Amino acid sequence: MRIHLQNPDHDPLFDFSRAMWNAAAARSPDIGMGHDVSLGVTHADFIAGMRDAEALVTDASVIKALFPCAAPNLEMIFLTNAGLDRLAPFDWLPPGVILMNNRGTHAAKSGEFALMSILMLASRVPAMVTHQRQGVWRKLWGSVLAGRNITIVGLGTLGGATASHAAHFGMRVTGVRSSPAPHPACVRVIGTQALDEILPETEFLVLACPLTAATRGLMDRKRLELLPAGAGLVNIGRGELLDQSVLCDLLDNGHLSGAVLDVFTPEPIPPGHRLWTTPNLIISPHTSADDPATYNPQSLDIFLDNLRAWRNGRPLPNRFDIVRGY
């Protein structure tokens, strides 16, 4: 197959190299060998690659700038990102071309980040860091995770990995997703419409769902205030899933004991923004899901898994549904 790998020109830490491709091909010799692979970084590279490429692998941050472009043989685009909300509407996508996202790549790193965040909330690290900023020694006691109630919104790659870790530590895990099918790490899974009923008993809330029309503003003032006093919140989904200023209010007045956020509105957080000085809040700069050492190898493995499915006429595990939004 003619495969073109297009690197963005702004993030060399996550660039694909020919050595990475060769290593991925060697890991999956049944499907990885015998392809004609080109790499590019400039727009001219892209135009040249698209003349005969059948598959394109690239990053969501550049895809809209690359098209329209003549790509007569293109069958599929694999984007190395999971959340493609910023690419809507999808009218830039050449007709008939299959779009795939990179769900799965982020499981290990995101799951560990979410577990870390839950442990930080249980140990009151957001408050400890606030005291540290003030230069004040104040004893502050935490708890173990066993037996605590956690609610995880979204049970895809991120939420599923989070649920597994939480269950391993003996937490009582409630999953929330659009269709409430059971999940092995959850004592129960509910539909999004039942969220209000379980928020009052939620000690830890993790937002790990994609941003769609259905989830935008999901945690509004009413729902955030349904969380019990002392609850903690983690957001590894998208900033727009919650009302950020209400969250700051509830941290300011102490109703919530802490929050660990990896995503914000807007990003980057502007200088002088209220978030920088909100107490009991930990700010991670939207890097929770990505380990530079393992990201590209895993992305290529997932791409090759999809190529195998395509060749065998099976459904593509990473096919992106532009109507559903994930």
Place this chain on the structure above:
Amino acid sequence: MRIHLQNPDHDPLFDFSRAMWNAAAARSPDIGMGHDVSLGVTHADFIAGMRDAEALVTDASVIKALFPCAAPNLEMIFLTNAGLDRLAPFDWLPPGVILMNNRGTHAAKSGEFALMSILMLASRVPAMVTHQRQGVWRKLWGSVLAGRNITIVGLGTLGGATASHAAHFGMRVTGVRSSPAPHPACVRVIGTQALDEILPETEFLVLACPLTAATRGLMDRKRLELLPAGAGLVNIGRGELLDQSVLCDLLDNGHLSGAVLDVFTPEPIPPGHRLWTTPNLIISPHTSADDPATYNPQSLDIFLDNLRAWRNGRPLPNRFDIVRGY
């Protein structure tokens, strides 16, 4: 048996109650029932209790102020702390009385705190918090734990729990202890005298050993500088295990990527102390090991385990060796 529980007068969060005793007795009916149990908080309560008590359960922070005191029937003292370094020399201990510490109680909470700290170092949270303090958005990438080298000094309750968690996440765990017996979570266990050889390949160093004559100042300048560039450090043992000012130097100059400390010299950290503003450092106020909701129940369970061993003429699992220091 006549058992006296003496609560310190300064920390009601960790006070024993009769209900706690009754619940512990019900959990271990073979050994918990039929005792004559008194509770006290004042010095007068203590003197009255010691008139006929055979066992004393209390906190290390008050024990030296309680003795000398006539205690003609006293057989054993169970202290609800693990590290008893501050009680040396042990000349306050009535002759012939068995001393026990509370090792084991801290496994769950300490292990989770240590895992959290390792995950925080891997995700670069100490640096993120430093950037947050400066109000600056700066992308900073972390890594997953799998395959990374961790060295854990001390494989008792704290270090053993830490090693198990680290192994669960696929880390390559090296244990360090005075006698290098194997440990199921470690790929190797070395004696303290071989520490210098493995520090250069240690990406994460966890100090989880007791403070003794042999471990005081263990991580001096020479050893801290043997850690490779970018390494991270966790201390859940005692502040005196390391040269704190050299640690601050190595965080200031960026040789170490971060540190999470629960113990310090001195405690509390005085206002204006260098530690408060050292970059890439997380300060926890010596509360990593203790969960108020589970601490006392676990302590009483461990005390009753020892009482069972004593009644059956077996060695006491928590007997404290005043020569060895743990």
